[in-house]
Amino acid sequence: MNTKTSHCKIVDCTVRDGGLVNNWDFSVEFVQHLYKTLNEAGVDYMEIGYKNSPKLLKGAESAGPWRFLDDNFLKQVIPNKGNTKLSALVDIGRVDENDILPRSESLLDLIRVACYIQDVDKALELVQLFHDRGYETTLNIMALSNVMENQLIDAFELIKESVVDVVYIVDSYGSLKPNDYSYLIEKFQHYLPNKRLGIHTHNNMQLAFANTLIAAEKGVELLDASVYGMGRAAGNCNTELLVANLQNAKYNVRPVLDMIEKYMIPLREKEEWGYIIPYMITGMLDEHPRSAMALRDSEDKDKCVDFYDRLTTPEVAHSK
């Protein structure tokens, strides 16, 4: 109601982060319908996949095309670009710079670089490259809940002097609470007064939307989300909740509801993401969801107590 969020932009990550759920097995029709949806809904960016190189990643052959975006393919998928800008994510050490066309020859507008705190220097080299080729850039620092203050302050020194447009606070494990986010956002704002900020949340403890809303009100500008929350493990902040609740006349929730009805509800019957107890447990313990993902792939998928005991028994937990 009384939110001050007109500065915000939504970055829909359904295809990119949702691809981690179904190995990027989205049809062209799905992606085209999603792009149309996001345009009609007024969503600012669509992250349509990864721009990593298949040569630099194992198991690449089985993945859908959204894992290794090709610029020519993209032009076939989106022959008529609308107002929604296109974004791609890259990981350190997995991108071939020869794959990156000048922005004028690509449909992509924004390239985001994901990294852990110790790789911020390498990430900023990539950011410089993409910036020089004309793209908007973001630096997405993952797993911030596991970063010590001194490491963060060292990273700020590098970031402050870089060309990066937006710096992301990424809660990879879904462990951060509103207070934690407020603390981090104020720290980022203090050390990086010349940078815009972004937020990427996970829904392990049902806090993804709340944390995003609170970040928006504190001045964070780019807000990651995905339709019906589709994303790895517990998933992300829901695009429909942001579109419905951010105070900005350009947003319209109706097309997002249509996408959910036509595509996401049937897809959720086949693929799993969301608030599921093993993901809640890794969230509350502030650790990577990989153990919970393995559990959900096994016959013991609902054995919550055994799982909790394994993660909290000292001799086992120490080897995490």
Place this chain on the structure above:
Amino acid sequence: MNTKTSHCKIVDCTVRDGGLVNNWDFSVEFVQHLYKTLNEAGVDYMEIGYKNSPKLLKGAESAGPWRFLDDNFLKQVIPNKGNTKLSALVDIGRVDENDILPRSESLLDLIRVACYIQDVDKALELVQLFHDRGYETTLNIMALSNVMENQLIDAFELIKESVVDVVYIVDSYGSLKPNDYSYLIEKFQHYLPNKRLGIHTHNNMQLAFANTLIAAEKGVELLDASVYGMGRAAGNCNTELLVANLQNAKYNVRPVLDMIEKYMIPLREKEEWGYIIPYMITGMLDEHPRSAMALRDSEDKDKCVDFYDRLTTPEVAHSK
């Protein structure tokens, strides 16, 4: 992490509010196991049902015994009471005061009176009765998102002078955002400095836990929740999330996980509650979920867009 929540007490409403989902069709074994769970988890109160009179309600015969708690029956169900106190809810006009034993003869510790703003006077008469019979009392003002400020301030005048122990802020429609709650809590604290506060949330927009956490940090003391979120329509704040995240050494999440594994996951296969799009829609529109509940009971249960259009088309919406 840095939450200041040691003053808080959890009121588990699984049986009472969850009964709105399954017509209180919980076995004695289920309720006994839940009571054991809540004791082991350190949960402060268990709301074990309604204390309304079957003579004053239609359709009473089909409901399970938790809808019309009988003190003798309760003593059979809970032969050995632990640290977890027992609570019951009553509605205005549906309680027969002859059913209310003195507290010394009952297992109940707390009786809560739910009402809309225009019935605060009647509710406070009941509160006085229960107070005189020795019970702790709360006044649960429902649908606060639809209450005008002047009505609220009139109600505060009555409440201030009453014997009620705790006053609840109830977000019946699941439409309140963290900012809205902050505003209401500050208002209640300002006008009712002599009363303790409570909060009851609904999860239509995935904000139930976040709003409860924020309320706790602002000094609200009684926090309603239910295991696995079970409650009418979108459900409530999840007990497991509060137990896992409130900063209080007495809470232990492991027994709650066990209850979820053994009882709640199988129950959720049969009964429906939680974040479901029609409930999100009534939440964002700030209205009662009854239209969404009717939709979910029909063949059109996933027709989100038609439903949204119906609720937002002026000539239809006006008749709500």
